[in-house]
Amino acid sequence: MNCVYVNSPFFAGMERNAFIWHSAEYHGVMDNITVIGIRGLPIIHEGDDIASLICKKQALRDGDILSIASTIYSKSKGYTKPLASITPGERAHRLAKLNGEDPRFVQAVLDASADIIMEHPFILSELAFGHIGVRAGVDQSNIEDGMVIFLPPDPMNAADSFRADIKNISGKDIGVIITDTCGRSFRRGQTGNAIGWSGMTAIRDFRGDVDLFGHVLKITEEAVVDEIAGFANFVMGESNNGVPAVVFRNCPRWSGHDSLYFSKTEDITRNLLKKEVA
Amino acid sequence: MNCVYVNSPFFAGMERNAFIWHSAEYHGVMDNITVIGIRGLPIIHEGDDIASLICKKQALRDGDILSIASTIYSKSKGYTKPLASITPGERAHRLAKLNGEDPRFVQAVLDASADIIMEHPFILSELAFGHIGVRAGVDQSNIEDGMVIFLPPDPMNAADSFRADIKNISGKDIGVIITDTCGRSFRRGQTGNAIGWSGMTAIRDFRGDVDLFGHVLKITEEAVVDEIAGFANFVMGESNNGVPAVVFRNCPRWSGHDSLYFSKTEDITRNLLKKEVA
Numbered sequence: 004m005n006c007v008y009v010n011s012p013f014f015a016g017m018e019r020n021a022f023i024w025h026s027a028e029y030h031g032v033m034d035n036i037t038v039i040g041i042r043g044l045p046i047i048h049e050g051d052d053i054a055s056l057i058c059k060k061q062a063l064r065d066g067d068i069l070s071i072a073s074t075i076y077s078k079s080k081g082y083t084k085p086l087a088s089i090t091p092g093e094r095a096h097r098l099a100k101l102n103g104e105d106p107r108f109v110q111a112v113l114d115a116s117a118d119i120i121m122e123h124p125f126i127l128s129e130l131a132f133g134h135i136g137v138r139a140g141v142d143q144s145n146i147e148d149g150m151v152i153f154l155p156p157d158p159m160n161a162a163d164s165f166r167a168d169i170k171n172i173s174g175k176d177i178g179v180i181i182t183d184t185c186g187r188s189f190r191r192g193q194t195g196n197a198i199g200w201s202g203m204t205a206i207r208d209f210r211g212d213v214d215l216f217g218h219v220l221k222i223t224e225e226a227v228v229d230e231i232a233g234f235a236n237f238v239m240g241e242s243n244n245g246v247p248a249v250v251f252r253n254c255p256r257w258s259g260h261d262s263l264y265f266s267k268t269e270d271i272t273r274n275l276l277k278k279e280v281a
Numbered sequence: 282m283n284c285v286y287v288n289s290p291f292f293a294g295m296e297r298n299a300f301i302w303h304s305a306e307y308h309g310v311m312d313n314i315t316v317i318g319i320r321g322l323p324i325i326h327e328g329d330d331i332a333s334l335i336c337k338k339q340a341l342r343d344g345d346i347l348s349i350a351s352t353i354y355s356k357s358k359g360y361t362k363p364l365a366s367i368t369p370g371e372r373a374h375r376l377a378k379l380n381g382e383d384p385r386f387v388q389a390v391l392d393a394s395a396d397i398i399m400e401h402p403f404i405l406s407e408l409a410f411g412h413i414g415v416r417a418g419v420d421q422s423n424i425e426d427g428m429v430i431f432l433p434p435d436p437m438n439a440a441d442s443f444r445a446d447i448k449n450i451s452g453k454d455i456g457v458i459i460t461d462t463c464g465r466s467f468r469r470g471q472t473g474n475a476i477g478w479s480g481m482t483a484i485r486d487f488r489g490d491v492d493l494f495g496h497v498l499k500i501t502e503e504a505v506v507d508e509i510a511g512f513a514n515f516v517m518g519e520s521n522n523g524v525p526a527v528v529f530r531n532c533p534r535w536s537g538h539d540s541l542y543f544s545k546t547e548d549i550t551r552n553l554l555k556k557e558v559a
Contacts, residue, residue, distance in 0.1 A: 036516065038314040046493060121549070135467040144492045184503070188466045188550035189413040191543055192484045192504030194511070196468070206470045207518075214422045215324060215523065225462070226470030227515050233472070234512035237505050238314065240485075240533070245493065255518070265469055271399070272466035275553040 036253045040238045040246040047247075049081035054168035057248050063169065068178040068251040070235035073154050073198060074145055075247040076161055076181055082153045083146060084111060098122055108143065111151045115139035121276045132158060133264035134198050135273065140183050154183060158199025166201040178202030182232040182239075188272060195236025197228035197263070205229075208259035227257055317528040318516045325525075327359035332446035335526050341447065346456040346529040348513035351432050351476060352423055353525040354439055354459055360431045361424060362389060376400055386421065389429045393417035399554045410436060411542035412476050413551065418461050432461060436477025444479040456480030460510040460517075466550060473514025475506035475541070483507075486537035505535055 041061050047053060053075055063069065077083065091099065091106035095113055099106035101123050109126070113119070116128035116139045128139045140154040155161040158181050166179040181199035186192075197205065209223040235249040267273065319339050325331060331353055341347065355361065369377065369384035373391055377384035379401050387404070391397070394406035394417045406417045418432040433439040436459050444457040459477035464470075475483065487501040513527040545551065 036316040036318075038316060040314075124549075144496060144498060145494065147494060148496070189543060189548060190474070190504060190507065190541055192502040192507070192541065194504050194508050216423065216425060218422060218426070220422060224470040225514070225518075226468060226472050229468065229470070230472050230511035230515040233508035236503070237508040238533070240503075255516070263468055263470065265467060270467060271402075272550050272553075275550075275557065279553065 034253060036251060038234065038238060039250040039252065041248040041250065042246055044075075044245070044247060047075045047078045049078065049083070051079045052168075053079045053248075054165060054172055058169065058172045061248075061250060063173050063175045063177055063250065064252060065176050066178075066252075066254075067175065068180060068203070068231060068254055069169065070180040070182055070232060070249045070251065071165070072239055072247040073140070073158065073181050073183045074142060074152055076165065077152050077155055078146065080155065080161075082155055083150050084153070086111075086149050086151060089114075098126060102126070108141070108151060111153070112139045112141045115141050115153050120273055121279070127276065129273075130154065131156065132198070134158075134183075134196075135264075136183065136185050140185075140198075154198060155181065159201070160199075162199035162201035176202070180228055180232050180235065182235055184236055193236075195229075195232040195234075195239070197232040200228045200261075203228065204257070204259040205261045205263040206259040207257035224259070226263060227259075228263070312531060314532055315528075315530040316512065316516060317530065318524040319526040319528065320524055322353075322523070322525060325353045325356045327356065327361070329357045330446075331357045331526075332443060332450055336447065336450045339526075339528060341451050341453045341455055341528065342530060343454050344456075344531075345453065346458060346481070346509060346532055347447065348458040348460055348510060348527045348529065349443070350517055350525040351418070351436065351459050351461045352420060352430055354443065355430050355433055356424065358433065358439075360433055361428050362431070364389070364427050364429060367392075376404060380404070386419070386429060389431070390417045390419045393419050393431050398551055399557070405554065407551075408432065409434065410476070412436075412461075412474075413542075414461065414463050418463075418476075432476060433459065437479070438477075440477035440479035454480070458506055458510050458513065460513055462514055471514075473507075473510040473512075473517075475510040478506045478539075481506065482535070482537040483539045483541040484537040485535035502537070504541060505537075506541070 039061060041057060043060055044056055086107045089107040089110050091110040095106045095110035099109040102125060112126050117131040118129040119126060120129060120135060121127035125137050127137055129135045130139055142152045146152050162179045162181050169177055179201045180197050182195045183198045184193040185196045205228045207225040207227045209220050212220050214220055231251060238249045239246045317339060319335060321338055322334055364385040367385040367388050369388040373384045373388035377387040380403060390404050395409040396407040397404060398407060398413060399405035403415050405415055407413045408417055420430045424430050440457045440459050447453060447455055457479045458475050460473045461476045462471040463474045483506045485503040485505045487498050490498050492498055509529060516527045517524045
């Protein structure tokens with residue numbers, strides 16, 4: 004059983020978040036989604052309880068999806084390091100020269116990587132949890148000078164525990180998406196991607212569905228967590244916008260699975276890039 | 282000068298879409314965004330005036346962003362073909378055998394392609410307008426049996442003229458994004474991408490911006506049209522959902538540029554894939 008929120012003229016005057024329970028076969032009610040950028044959070048430091056800070060700024064409702072930037076999660080958990088504490092090794096020195104970067108920063112990227120997929124013009128690597136990203140997602144923005152921020156080492160677990168924190172504080176059962184900004188093939192510009200999620204599946208799976216003309220669909224998998232993370236990133240902005248958390252209210256529900264990352268054998272781009280490095 | 286819409290407690294009782302004009306330096310007001318999936322549109326055929334059909338279903342406001350699925354635009358303009366009318370050539374026969382597809386469908390894909398980047402396990406190609414997509418975006422879903430739908434041959438022009446149609450019908454000055462669903466490297470599942478846009482730039486450009494700590498940003502380009510198109514695709518759903526148009530109300534404004542597609546020389550993935558085909 005899935006559920007949708009109701010916000011149609013039929014239900015005017017009723018509580019907006021009244022539930023209608025329905026089976027997965029039912030594609031009925033769809034109503035306006037509200038997207039709320041949470042402003043006014045303080046700059047986050049290690050030990051800060053960001054779940055509490057968010058709940059103080061924004062009342063949440065059952066069924067909301069809360070998207071947070073990985074940077075604030077990592078800062079609150081202390082997944083940061085002073086560059087001065089990092090001793091670059093031989094490979095870091097070589098790649099730093101090749102790419103024109105600080106060898107200590109490059110060492111941080113190597114330390115965060117489970118597998119280097121490309122060395123130049125920038126390091127592209129796979130993290131232990133399956134995500135492939137430029138410079139392993141290690142960031143020098145929005146943190147004090149001389150510090151680097153790492154992605155959470157286990158973002159699925161991070162999303163689960165953050166979701167539990169919200170439940171404990173507010174009593175509300177929400178979904179959580181932790182985002183990072185990533186480049187992509189073929190198209191310029193970064194977009195937000197999901198690196199951790201809880202309370203939903205990554206992929207909406209249409210297998211067995213038919214289209215408007217009764218054909219069984221060939222394309223059956225939609226990466227909805229990335230589509231939501233992307234829009235969250237648009238609302239967050241970069242730079243000094245100061246909107247590290249975004250609430251999505253009244254989203255349609257979906258069902259599917261969590262196999263968001265290709266396996267090594269099926270990932271065509273990864274294999275070609277690896278061949279070049281080898 | 283940019284502008285934002287105002288929907289905060291300060292402005293309660295005022296017209297929701299009152300404008301506040303401000304300079305690009307001002308990152309002030311950000312308020313809730315409303316996302317409206319337009320339901321109840323009929324199945325679209327050649328000659329249908331989809332701008333009128335949408336305006337009848339949903340009142341638009343100045344500053345709204347309207348995202349439409351490329352399929353309905355293409356059907357309304359007759360960018361479709363019966364498979365029976367297509368005579369496959371030698372390459373189509375070869376690739377059809379290689380990939381287990383209908384040779385007439387493969388010929389349609391080749392006809393729609395300006396450059397074939399990968400032949401197997403599926404055709405990946407570049408279209409004349411710069412987009413790189415699986416099977417050149419040629420689609421057999423949500424159309425009558427034995428028919429294929431092509432992407433609009435000039436989707437930027439399509440977005441401009443669709444935007445002008447909306448202005449003529451409703452008097453409202455909106456932004457338009459035409460979407461397609463696309464796979465990507467490294468991550469399973471399709472997401473919505475923008476193939477045409479009007480009334481906005483594809484990329485939000487942060488060059489010269491500083492972060493919360495005063496550092497000049499290294500990462501300066503965000504592909505906001507794709508982030509919006511992705512969320513539109515989430516709201517649309519696939520299959521028999523019947524939501525081919527989505528309105529975004531009250532989005533923050535941005536400035537930037539339209540160079541969404543990499544040039545051939547700078548596109549690392551494209552060059553590696555091409556090397557394999559050659």
